[in-house]
Amino acid sequence: MREEFHLCLKIGRDFIRLLQDLVHVPEFRAMLKDIVFNPCVFNIVGFQFKDVAQIYSTRTSSRYSLLRINPDMETQLRFLLTSIKLGHQKRHQEERCCG
Numbered sequence: 001m002r003e004e005f006h007l008c009l010k011i012g013r014d015f016i017r018l019l020q021d022l023v024h025v026p027e028f029r030a031m032l033k034d035i036v037f038n039p040c041v042f043n044i045v046g047f048q049f050k051d052v053a054q055i056y057s058t059r060t061s062s063r064y065s066l067l068r069i070n071p072d073m074e075t076q077l078r079f080l081l082t083s084i085k086l087g088h089q090k091r092h093q094e095e096r097c098c099g
Contacts, residue, residue: 001031005042005049012060016052 001008008015019035022028034041035052042049069077080089 002042009049009055009058010061011064012058013056014060014064016055 011018016032016035019028019032023032035055039049039051
């Protein structure tokens with residue numbers, strides 16, 4: 001993660017939330033401490049990381065939220081959102097649930 005830190009920043013503020021949830025793991029605790037207290041260690045050629053506020057000001061893309069659900073649920077949601085007209089979704093939900 002340190003070597004590709006610029007990619008981690010694309011996740012946005014949920015990246016910090018994740019690190020906070022994993023603070024009991026020494027490697028993640030060390031990384032979070034560096035982000036907060038020593039951000040210059042993440043500067044690489046062509047990229048400058050200023051401080052934790054830079055991450056907090058970056059909203060997490062909605063495409064990352066798809067990673068929070070299992071693949072079957074993602075398939076069902078994509079079908080409902082792309083193939084079903086508004087107002088007709090209840091029938092499809094009931095068929096899938098009880099059918």
